[in-house]
Amino acid sequence: MNIIKGTNRIAIVGKSYTIKFVRIPFRAAIREVVSIAKNYHKYNWKAAKLAIKLTEFNGPFRGIWANYREWSASAQLGDNVVPTRFSFLDLFNVVETASLLNLPRLKHTYEYPGYGDVHTFREPGNYGWHKGKLKLLDYGSPKVIKYLLENGAQFRRQLDVFGIRHSGKIVGRVLNSKGQIFDAVLKQLKSHFPEIEDPRLWDIEDNETTFAQEVAKMSIRELEQAFIDLVGGRQPVIESSAHFLNGASPLISFLDSLSNSELECIHHFRSAIGRIAVIKSTLQLEERDGILTEERKLQLNNRLSNAFKYKAFIRELMIRWDH
Numbered sequence: 147m148n149i150i151k152g153t154n155r156i157a158i159v160g161k162s163y164t165i166k167f168v169r170i171p172f173r174a175a176i177r178e179v180v181s182i183a184k185n186y187h188k189y190n191w192k193a194a195k196l197a198i199k200l201t202e203f204n205g206p207f208r209g210i211w212a213n214y215r216e217w218s219a220s221a222q223l224g225d226n227v228v229p230t231r232f233s234f235l236d237l238f239n240v241v242e243t244a245s246l247l248n249l250p251r252l253k254h255t256y257e258y259p260g261y262g263d264v265h266t267f268r269e270p271g272n273y274g275w276h277k278g279k280l281k282l283l284d285y286g287s288p289k290v291i292k293y294l295l296e297n298g299a300q301f302r303r304q305l306d307v308f309g310i311r312h313s314g315k316i317v318g319r320v321l322n323s324k325g326q327i328f329d330a331v332l333k334q335l336k337s338h339f340p341e342i343e344d345p346r347l348w349d350i351e352d353n354e355t356t357f358a359q360e361v362a363k364m365s366i367r368e369l370e371q372a373f374i375d376l377v378g379g380r381q382p383v384i385e386s387s388a389h390f391l392n393g394a395s396p397l398i399s400f401l402d403s404l405s406n407s408e409l410e411c412i413h414h415f416r417s418a419i420g421r422i423a424v425i426k427s428t429l430q431l432e433e434r435d436g437i438l439t440e441e442r443k444l445q446l447n448n449r450l451s452n453a454f455k456y457k458a459f460i461r462e463l464m465i466r467w468d469h
């Protein structure tokens with residue numbers, strides 16, 4: 147058994163179940179209650195409701211709200227979260243135990259699922275392994291719940307890739323030959339092409355999951371081999387890049403070409419996304435017009451799967467292009 151203190155809850159972690167007790171700082175709670183009681187005569191119903199609402203985000207009773215929200219949202223959030231099984235008046239919740247991820251704090255928000263636009267997502271201590279999947283174990287914030295309700299499937303795919311990338315040894319990183327990181331190159335690019343989307347933040351599409359997971363577990367050496375396979379062969383997935391294969395380090399030559407030419411960079415970022423859209427709509431149109439033969443369908447689906455490989459590869463390489 148293990149006792150872990152969070153800001154708002156204390157977790158007593160058992161083998162199968164964890165109990166999350168609300169942490170109420172005693173003095174602050176007394177002060178809050180006294181202040182509400184003193185001002186009681188000033189309250190009408192609306193003001194009282196507002197006062198209670200304010201304790202939701204601030205003050206000593208946040209833990210109660212967190213337990214309340216986790217208990218009410220757990221079932222709806224499905225396998226993105228470690229399930230809450232029981233709540234005693236929101237004072238303590240019984241949840242299934244997850245084994246912690248044990249990750250040092252990551253530098254960049256894009257490395258987290260949900261891209262870290264919600265504070266909870268940026269804290270590795272909020273994730274745990276449960277029944278073979280990485281899940282969120284702290285989901286008491288309304289922002290988290292809203293995000294997960296709206297982006298549940300996307301978040302699940304990101305969690306899987308994140309789990310794979312960070313469950314092994316230290317994640318391999320690579321720099322261009324000038325020792326630059328991708329952030330520097332992207333900043334420069336954005337000053338001329340503000341509309342360009344950061345590939346590290348591209349959504350992971352359903353059909354792309356397998357490739358995204360494959361590249362997430364690769365070392366830099368393996369990523370280089372993947373690159374060689376993608377640009378080489380009779381039908382290269384990444385076209386017009388075979389000349390990189392002549393140098394000693396094809397992957398670094400590729401990063402150099404992205405750093406040296408904004409057009410080259412834009413070309414790869416746009417075509418990785420654009421190709422998927424074009425093939426998908428071709429499939430749709432030909433099917434609608436009744437001209438999609440089995441052979442043609444196979445051929446287009448093959449190209450689509452290559453396009454997904456291209457996208458997943460570029461995303462992963464840009465994530466690893468860092469210190």
Ligand SMILES: Nc1ncnc2c1ncn2[C@@H]1O[C@H](COP(=O)(O)OP(=O)(O)OP(=O)(O)O)[C@@H](O)[C@H]1O
Binds near residue numbers: 151157164228274285
């Ligand atoms: N289901 C669980 N299985 C294993 N450990 C857990 C579980 N739930 C919580 N913990 C541990 O207890 C800690 C505190 O729980 P949690 O993060 O939910 O509380 P909190 O007070 O809302 O946290 P914070 O300090 O992030 O605001 C977690 O960081 C984790 O280490």
Ligand SMILES: [Mg+2]
Binds near residue numbers: 152269271272284
């Ligand atoms: Mg927490």
